[in-house]
Amino acid sequence: MQPNLSEFWLGRKSRLWILGTVAILALIVANAAWLVPTLGELNTNAYLLHRAIALDVRNQLSNFLGQQEADLTNAADILNQGSASPVEIISRLMKEDRPFESVTLLNTNGIEKFKTHRFLLITEADLKDRSSDPLFKAVFSGQTYISPVVISGTSEPLITIAAPLNKDSGYSAIVAEINLKFLLEVVRNITVGKSGAAYVVDGDGYIIAHPNSSLVFGRANILNRKLILKALNGEEADTRDKNLSYQNEQKVKVFAVALPFQPRGWAVIVENPEVDALASSRQILSVGIISFGLEILLLFLLVWNYLNLARAATLFYGERNQREAILNSLSDGVIEYDSKSQIVLMNPKAEELLGVHFKDIGGRAITPDFSKNNPKYRGLVELMYPALAPYSSSVKEIPGTRVKTMEIHISSPELKLVVTLTQVVDQNGSVRGFLKILHDISRERLLSKIKSEFVTIAAHQLRTPLSAIKWSLKLLLDGDAGALNKEQESFLERGYETNERMIKLVNDLLSAARIEEGRFGYDFKDINMDEFLETVIKNYSEIVSRKSIKLKFEKIDGALPLVYADPEKLSLAFNNLLDNAIKYTPAGGQVLVKLEKKGNYALVSIADTGVGIPDSEQTRVFSKFFRASNVMRMETEGTGLGLFIVHNIIKRHGGDVHFTSHESKGTTFTFTLPLKKELVPKEESVPLEEFLETT
Numbered sequence: 001m002q003p004n005l006s007e008f009w010l011g012r013k014s015r016l017w018i019l020g021t022v023a024i025l026a027l028i029v030a031n032a033a034w035l036v037p038t039l040g041e042l043n044t045n046a047y048l049l050h051r052a053i054a055l056d057v058r059n060q061l062s063n064f065l066g067q068q069e070a071d072l073t074n075a076a077d078i079l080n081q082g083s084a085s086p087v088e089i090i091s092r093l094m095k096e097d098r099p100f101e102s103v104t105l106l107n108t109n110g111i112e113k114f115k116t117h118r119f120l121l122i123t124e125a126d127l128k129d130r131s132s133d134p135l136f137k138a139v140f141s142g143q144t145y146i147s148p149v150v151i152s153g154t155s156e157p158l159i160t161i162a163a164p165l166n167k168d169s170g171y172s173a174i175v176a177e178i179n180l181k182f183l184l185e186v187v188r189n190i191t192v193g194k195s196g197a198a199y200v201v202d203g204d205g206y207i208i209a210h211p212n213s214s215l216v217f218g219r220a221n222i223l224n225r226k227l228i229l230k231a232l233n234g235e236e237a238d239t240r241d242k243n244l245s246y247q248n249e250q251k252v253k254v255f256a257v258a259l260p261f262q263p264r265g266w267a268v269i270v271e272n273p274e275v276d277a278l279a280s281s282r283q284i285l286s287v288g289i290i291s292f293g294l295e296i297l298l299l300f301l302l303v304w305n306y307l308n309l310a311r312a313a314t315l316f317y318g319e320r321n322q323r324e325a326i327l328n329s330l331s332d333g334v335i336e337y338d339s340k341s342q343i344v345l346m347n348p349k350a351e352e353l354l355g356v357h358f359k360d361i362g363g364r365a366i367t368p369d370f371s372k373n374n375p376k377y378r379g380l381v382e383l384m385y386p387a388l389a390p391y392s393s394s395v396k397e398i399p400g401t402r403v404k405t406m407e408i409h410i411s412s413p414e415l416k417l418v419v420t421l422t423q424v425v426d427q428n429g430s431v432r433g434f435l436k437i438l439h440d441i442s443r444e445r446l447l448s449k450i451k452s453e454f455v456t457i458a459a460h461q462l463r464t465p466l467s468a469i470k471w472s473l474k475l476l477l478d479g480d481a482g483a484l485n486k487e488q489e490s491f492l493e494r495g496y497e498t499n500e501r502m503i504k505l506v507n508d509l510l511s512a513a514r515i516e517e518g519r520f521g522y523d524f525k526d527i528n529m530d531e532f533l534e535t536v537i538k539n540y541s542e543i544v545s546r547k548s549i550k551l552k553f554e555k556i557d558g559a560l561p562l563v564y565a566d567p568e569k570l571s572l573a574f575n576n577l578l579d580n581a582i583k584y585t586p587a588g589g590q591v592l593v594k595l596e597k598k599g600n601y602a603l604v605s606i607a608d609t610g611v612g613i614p615d616s617e618q619t620r621v622f623s624k625f626f627r628a629s630n631v632m633r634m635e636t637e638g639t640g641l642g643l644f645i646v647h648n649i650i651k652r653h654g655g656d657v658h659f660t661s662h663e664s665k666g667t668t669f670t671f672t673l674p675l676k677k678e679l680v681p682k683e684e685s686v687p688l689e690e691f692l693e694t695t
């Protein structure tokens with residue numbers, strides 16, 4: 001009927017691992033796709049920022065040194081021209097805002113002649129011979145000389161600049177010591193993040209300018225840092241290259257950019273703790289990691305949801321398959337339709353019985369004229385609208401259940417069906433549709449008919465000889481064939497009684513068979529119940545007195561309308577009940593017959609103080625051939641057909657039979673008969689009970 005979707009889900013489940021892995025990989029790639037370039041760009045930005053600072057420092061350094069050099073060369077020019085005295089020139093250079101520490105003139109032999117120092121008093125003895133200095137050699141060949149950085153004792157770092165002079169001036173060079181503390185101010189004024197620094201290293205790796213001056217005076221040498229080495233070799237360097245990374249004096253890993261300061265062979269470095277320098281990169285990285293984590297979590301939830309869904313679906317389809325398997329294997333047809341008469345479900349047996357296919361009519365609304373143009377659907381229409389069927393019995397509720405049942409004969413295909421009806425109710429209790437179970441009784445009906453016919457014929461055939469025997473025995477017993485002795489009379493009496501029992505059995509069989517065929521044949525008349533019951537009861541006076549049983553009849557208080565009934569059949573029913581009450585009540589007991597009125601019904605009860613019916617057997621009381629175990633032990637006579645006949649006769653009259661019974665205490669049978677003709681069914685119907693598995 002339906003494709004097996006549970007396998008579909010299960011198949012998917014096994015592939016879920018692959019899907020999950022692919023999804024995680026995709027997430028990694030997607031995150032990497034934005035994270036890597038972003039981080040790269042942020043690193044580059046950090047680098048560019050630090051480099052810009054380094055460039056600035058380098059420019060300031062260059063300007064500063066250039067300025068000093070220029071001042072000194074100007075002074076040299078003036079000395080060469082002789083337009084001012086050496087004393088005048090030197091004092092101009094030594095002005096307060098100038099970085100010149102000392103200014104000296106060398107004579108042509110390289111011996112210091114004039115020397116002025118900012119803080120020291122220079123005597124004749126302080127003047128040195130510098131003829132063998134590299135300085136003198138440089139100026140001697142007409143070049144400006146700049147010395148390496150010198151730090152001696154606690155003094156600030158110094159460099160010496162010497163500018164050559166014309167021999168005509170009487171001097172060979174003007175030499176100035178320049179205090180590099182001005183450089184210190186430059187690097188101090190530079191801000192590099194929260195705790196970074198810009199500093200300058202000389203060609204030997206000594207720090208010559210640093211915001212932390214102790215590094216300068218402490219002669220810190222950092223030549224061991226590859227970054228510094230590279231910069232001193234004239235190349236720009238930065239710690240994006242992991243080989244160049246290092247920890248600063250505080251053992252903090254730093255992000256650093258180093259620029260060479262070519263003219264001097266120095267290097268300018270800008271360094272910043274990596275945590276600060278790459279703070280935004282780290283933040284972005286954290287955001288990336290968190291979002292990746294969240295995505296994985298989301299993926300996990302998705303997978304979890306999917307698995308739950310798959311599990312629910314497996315369960316659902318499992319149940320559906322199970323239900324379908326059950327429906328498919330049923331030997332009864334099942335059809336369900338909703339409140340709009342749209343077919344919801346139909347099992348193969350129903351398709352077979354009705355000669356239709358679910359795929360053609362599933363979901364379609366079946367109206368009463370649905371089969372007008374489509375005669376093949378006539379059976380289906382008759383089933384759904386029993387009033388259109390050639391025959392439909394009244395609807396009966398199966399006792400003790402909410403299930404209703406009826407017999408429907410459909411014309412195309414020609415079938416006799418016992419249909420069990422159930423309302424399909426949703427959670428709110430409203431009717432969502434109807435479920436009909438179709439039990440084909442055509443064959444059973446046929447068999448039952450054949451059986452009943454057989455029983456009828458057999459019973460008829462038996463009745464004639466039994467009547468003949470009865471009359472012969474009667475003749476003999478009455479002494480018409482001559483006087484009998486006691487022994488002969490007793491034998492004949494036993495024979496007569498046995499024959500009577502045979503006649504009762506045959507009559508009961510005949511009645512049951514006719515009831516089953518639905519042709520018991522009723523002849524209704526208006527009857528007076530009081531008189532009717534009294535007449536029947538009177539017939540038992542002899543039997544009850546013989547059995548020492550008190551039989552009482554409690555008439556109705558006031559008048560009762562006439563009852564529309566078949567006196568012969570009703571008498572059969574009442575006789576059966578009364579006969580049972582007397583038969584199953586031991587001597588000394590009593591039987592009370594009561595006639596009452598209850599609404600539109602006359603109510604007759606026959607209460608005895610007899611053996612009762614065992615609790616466990618009470619459900620079968622109205623079935624054919626039922627005889628309770630306690631009765632079988634004590635009273636062998638009886639056909640077990642009496643109550644079946646009673647039940648059917650009363651039902652045919654539009655009434656009902658009930659009983660209450662307690663073993664060893666007594667039994668009360670009660671039957672009702674309508675007091676209004678309209679309540680009597682129009683026609684005799686065939687009892688359904690024997691075709692229902694529930695009864």
Ligand code: ADP
Binds near residue numbers: 626
């Ligand atoms: P039977 O021919 O055996 O009486 P019935 O159909 O009349 O057949 O009754 C069926 C069975 O119901 C009886 O055999 C008996 O076990 C039980 N029965 C019917 N009426 C009574 C009663 N008044 N007291 C006790 N048992 C009864």
